[in-house]
Amino acid sequence: MIWSKEETLSREEIEAIQLTRLQQTVRQVWEKVPPYRKKMEEAGVKPENIKSLKDLSKLPFVTKQDMRDNYPFGLFAVEKEELVRIHASSGTTGKPTVVGYTRRDLQMWTECVSRIAAMGGATKKDVAQICFGYGMFTGALGLHYGLENIGAAMVPSSTGNSEKQIMYMKDFGTTLLVATPSYALRLAEVALSMGIDPAKDLQVKIGLVGSELLTDAMRAEMHKLWGEDMLVTSNYGMSELMGPGVSGECQYLDGMHINEDYFIPEIIDPKTGEVLPAGEKGELVITCIYKEGLPLIRYRTKDVTRLIYEPCKCGRTTCRMENLDGRTDDMLKIRGVNVFPSQIEEVILGIEEIGPHYEIILTRENHTDRMEIRVELLKATDTFKELEAIEKKIKNKLRIVLGLDAKISLESPNTLQRFEGKAKRVQDLRKEI
Amino acid sequence: MYIKQLSVFIENREGRLQEVLDVLKKSDINIVSLSLADTSDYGLLRLLVTKPEEGKAALLENGFSAMLTDVLGIRLRHRVGQLQELLEVICKSHINIEYMYALSTGTDDASIVIKTSDLEKAAALLQETDVELVKAEEIQA
């Protein structure tokens, strides 16, 4: 179901809205956010220079580092008393990034998530269980308000206590699951260990997954465990921009529709910062054009994607962003080769003798990178020949996909770490030399 | 004719063998014989136990990769060349010996466990000789 008429506007209509809102936002930031005004002055650009959407490229970028440098409220465009909510993302290094919302910001967020949830098949009839951790993280509350707005019955079960989660699903008749892909797999494993087959004994038919990449292989694995008829869609967002709700997939699973009346997407060359022509792949840059609390202009997401402007079969006309390959942040450089962990995941999920969980360990010996991949052996065997054949199969496929050799370590089932939030599967133990 | 052997995959990590033995002990399963073969990374533990089905179930439940495999037990008299003669019978028929290990040794005889490629054919060939095959009932409780 299409939630709002703003999702079906013509290009001219949407661009007219975008330009008006962009001009308002730039003026507001110029007046209220001194660090960004300084950047604009250094770049020699003033609010009145923004006459068309093309002029967006004249504006300076904002990075995560800018947010850290102005911790906690330095980039906010309203007085503190206007705020009604504060979230923060836990930075693994340094200070967290802090985001503040006014009342209108929260309404916009709810609207954005309602649209994305409706795209993913949610209706007021759903019983929606949120298995994201509630708290400072934007994921859980963002989806919660959006789905509640649609009229779904919310089950805010958060993460942890997986057996109880399964009990709720069974007893409450949960139809919609919100989780990271890796936690959704974990929950299915726990259900099976309780003698409950998620595909047959539970009614979960919609999966809204996010906060982690959803590769095609992972989606196939979700279907295998939760049922072929489950509609699994991924959605995109980040707390700096608002949280979930920037974009999401519709039932055609052909890219994520961006809420363009609130966000303007651009694709740039991450090295030069130049805007790339439509259809080319590069780093996604997002400008918030309707936010009051923290209206970031040209925020560098570090996510790599491509924009699709052709209207979608679903009837929406909004621009779509292709599902991500990975973040430039997550990209590993191994023996000079660029590797996204998602490429390794695709290979692992395609091999039936091993489970979907894995760990990547990088070390450096004699100035050479070494990659070890730990996987769980599902197929019981009595011969070394068979074990070696499994190892070789994984190795060969990885070599074809990555052009790199890896050491494969087979482990017993259930020995690798399981994750409830974002999975952390890479251990980079290389020391800079 | 065949004996059910319990095969378990174990990582070469401190304590893993101990964990397997612990699971079996808790299920009140006695080990009659075992062999551990390993590479630098992992090993295969092959066990003849009193209750193979239960042993497998207990190990699976405890997160081990375990399965049952049919093997042959052969009783040999203490005579020079007996084992060699038997293996010759098998190898002449182009059957591969995948692995073997000692089952037990007594004063009069000894027995071995053997796993071959075509187990049925190997068993038939052996039955034509004068050796005795160990019965599953002798091991299982």
Ligand SMILES: [Zn+2]
């Ligand atoms: Zn669509």
